[in-house]
Amino acid sequence: MSVRRLAKxxxxxxxxxxxxxxxxxxxLGKYPEGKQASAVIPMLWIAQKQEGWVCEPALREIxxxxSMPYIRVYEVATFYTMFNLAPVGEHLVQVCGTTPCWLRGSDALMEVCEKRIGKKGDISADGKFTWVEVECMGACANAPMIQxxxxxxxHYIEDLDAVSFETLLDNxxxxxxxxxxxxxxxxxxxxHGTDVLxxxxxxxxxxxxxxxxxNTEKAEG
Structure with a gap:
């Protein structure tokens, strides 16, 4: 994994x-007194859901x-790729690139992203989108998919192809x-294509x- 740094x-x-x-x-109510540092991941997630990303002042506030060293919060935020360390668009498109989705056409979805949005991590010109490539999200039977x-x-959006993905972005x-x-x-x-049960x-x-x-026949005698 490449080094992750906070936005300039x-x-x-x-x-x-x-x-x-x-x-x-x-x-915080889930942890006993003195163990509040265990809530660092939930608090980082709350900050991200509020702002769309985790800024440096948020790390210091957390x-x-x-009551933990700033560097410990920084280490957690920069280790887990679930945390956005820079601003993102209104819609964060996370394209699965793991083998099942790749075999089913995730490359085509990424090509749409590059054409419509720009490079990975960039915010589109209209501020609507940012896209990133992610690893398996457990919906392999519905590949290719995005979150x-x-x-x-x-939200998971599955069974995509280039055409349906473009329509989704349009909407x-x-x-x-x-x-x-x-x-x-x-x-x-x-x-696909069957009436189930x-x-x-x-x-x-x-x-x-x-x-x-x-040995299931009834014994004689």
Whole structure:
């Protein structure tokens, strides 16, 4: 993994919002007195969901809140790639490039990203998008897929190709509502092009062949 550094340009200050403070109280309540440093990852995540990224003043605020050295918070933030160390667009597009998605066409999705958004980590000219390549997110049966992070939360969008992905970006840029999950005609990860479990013979036993197991005949005598 390459070295990750904080953005050169940083805000002068950072403060958690009222909603974020409620979440912080919840997470701090999970740990006994003296062990509040265990909440460093949740607090970094709360800061990121509030601002879209984790700025340097946020790291210092978290270090103060958790009574831990600043360098320890810095180490966590720069180690985990889930934390954005620079500002991102309104929609963060995370394209899976691991083998199942690659075999199913993730390269085409990345080409769309380069054409529509720019280089990895850049913010598009309209401020709407940033894209990054990520490792497996566990939706291999629905490859290729992305995770979309925005004000609505974090959502999987699956069964993509270049055409459907361009349409998705068009709708997001226009502020239209988009459907999360598979972009094909299937639900979840059911097989393509088939009616799943609608034929009773699939589960009522009528297709089962008679089987005679050894040593099951009733003993004579």
């Amino acid at each position: 340009e940083q805000p002068d200050s950072f403060a958690f919002s009222k909603a974020s403070e409620t979440e912080i109280k919840f997470w 270090a103060t809140r958790l 979309l992070a925005n004000g609505d939360g974090d 997001l840029a226009a502020g239209n509502k988009v459907e999360y999950g598979p972009q094909s005609d299937r639900k979840a990860s059911e097989p 609608t034929d009773p013979s699939l589960y009522d036993g009528s297709k089962a062949q008679p089987v005679t197991l050894p």
